[in-house]
Amino acid sequence: QSALTQPASVSGSPGQSITISCTGTSSDIGAYDYVSWFQQHPGKAPKLMIYEVNNRPSGVPDRFSGSKSGNTASLTISGLQTEDEADYFCSSYTSSNTPFVFGTGTKVTVL
């Protein structure tokens, strides 16, 4: 099972909006709405930011939003803040024998 494809890095200035893409196939993102996004700061465990494409867990700021179109999911961070600088990973349910796959990861830099 190949990893979902994400850009290696995305950057933006404080207050700007950025979007991270996560490209899969018709067997994963394109077929199911079980797409999650995780934020990971260095040396820390991942933190759930978005689940089921566009739902935010309690406590996650509403400047984080998710969407999906076809085989590509996206995470948008509006009003970028310095604490948003981290790695971000997407994940999806798949129809393969290995039911879950993560993305390649995106490093977000706040300029």
Added chain:
Amino acid sequence: QVQLVQSGAEVKKPGASVKVSCKASGYTFTHYVIHWVRQAPGQRLEWMGWINAVNGNTKYSQKFQGRVTLTTDTSATTAYMELSSLRFEDTAVYYCARESQYNRATLTLNYWGQGTLVTVPS
């Protein structure tokens, strides 16, 4: 509050096995699925498998099939991940994580352990 506390770092020789524990507290252990995810240094997250603490059912990644075993001890509210035939490429931080909803496995992981570093020297 929900907590997942993992066992400490391990150094293992190639060919050996490692067993990592994940002690759960703050919720009804037998109501949720626990996943295991690993991350090699500087690399992406990699899903290894899940165990349903409701009924003991498991599902493994094809990559680890035959080498990984997930178990639970419900009396100790602890989940375990055992990985055998270790090789250098298994050097990674291993995480346990809990699903957000009862008896579901959708990778909606809102509680994570602190991670356990397993090192397999080359």
